[in-house]
Amino acid sequence: MSKGITSRSEDYSQWYNDLVIKADLAEYSAVRGCMVIKPYGYAIWERMQAVLDKRFKETGHSNAYFPLFIPKSFFSKEASHVEGFATECAVVTHYRLKNDGNGNIIVDEDAKLEEELIVRPTSETIIWNTYRGWIESYRDLPILVNQWANVVRWEMRTRLFLRTAEFLWQEGHTAHATSDEAIAEAQQMLEVYADFAEGTLAVPVVRGRKTENERFAGAVDTLCIEALMQDGKALQAGTSHFLGQNFAKAFDVKFTSKEGKLDYVWATSWGVSTRLMGALIMAHSDDQGLVLPPKLAPTQVVIVPIYKTDEEKANLDAYVDQLSAALKQLDIRVKYDDRDTQRPGFKFAEWELKGVPLRVALGSRDMQNGTVELARRDTQTKETVQQAGLPDRIAALLEEIQDNIYNKALTFRDEHITEVNSYDEFKQVLVEKGGFISAHWDGTVETEKRVKEETKATIRCIPLDSKEEEGVCVFTGKPSKQRVLFAKAY
């Protein structure tokens, strides 16, 4: 491993790539556009899964699993859905290979599938086809199911974690007896996501609603959380859709109500993906590497021993055993890095690169003085403290670090929401400052598309807390009742 990573200010993309690879999170694989998530990166993803999964269970959901392959005909049943995904699907056409006689393995043309199978880009269709058989009465509702899975979207251009041909995610798919209940579910899950992003990932998000143009293919309403990255670009971090009766109608899923009336069921779907890894990285990291918020970090505290002789090491071991046990009592995830193949300085740099929130270093000098050295990843500061009362001190410090990381990101985000009132101002802010631009918009798809063509900025969302305000569209001058957030986005 070579020293250091590219500076953020020099070349943001290069910095991001360097960081992902050198922090041992992921790398590109032999398959175009596909990513290998390495053990350290996967450990972080597992932490995300654990926290989210707990919340899903707490809100009444269960996990299930549906097939990877979806018959092609399922897709065409919901018109806007097929249109939204058709251009990026992997298709299975054959089920067998053969030897061509010259030692080459080729596709056996005799083994052509009668109906092609689509590798799922999302599972609404196969799930709603399944739900038809599960639902007859209002007594069968609601169905509150989530699945952890991989999906494939054949993107032209990929970036580690942010846009890969295959990615990991969770997708919730719920069925309800009433429209109101489904809408409440979509809102509830958006709040679960927002709370997770802010409380666990320490990434502040804007809760909002997508415009018609940016809406999920097949949805009536798409809610989203939008985060801001350190280069001033926005990142959609999660979506929650109210699907109305669109999929129920497409897959003929009806139920008999309490009143004995036959009606189509109401649906939602919601998902977050390994893209959150990208959000996490780009929201907090610096030129020394990853910065992980303590609530998420697989390892919250790393202990590095400094010693010359075996006796010294044994002495340190005895103390670290005690300290580790005390920290584990407080549910702190601690790692003792006593590898004898690397020197302390190397370990310091390595754990900083990997974003461990807090480092404890101790050697014989400390043992004599009854102290340890504490080094914070977020502020890059060090202090020597007494061993007495250390576990509680560390617990408090981890909370302080969590808050500090969040507040830093929040300050940055808030400083990068700029209100503009003219198109010239809009373009100037976009180029010179970046971030979210809060501006009036006339509400038409056409205006939105023209702004995108001219500036590459899109409407990220109509914030849910946006207040009514009379104004005029910065592009057309037509009347507008509220501001929306524009930004360049990943």
Added chain:
RNA sequence: CGGGGUGUAGCGUAGCCCGGUAUCGCGCCACAUUUGGGAUGUGGAGGUCGUAGGUUCGAAUCCUGCCACCCCGACCA
């Protein structure tokens, strides 16, 4: 699919114009000295120069085809 570029050790590269079997750094292995911020020294291992063909006594180098990857567009919930 358009426009540009690059393929040489695990990674990053020099050599290519002007043909003679490959340079340097990081990493890796061994030993020694080291260990409170990415150690140092000495020795060592590792290469069908993307691939197929052509020219030549001789090709990483010149010519042709192919392949792969990267960047800029188009595309992207």
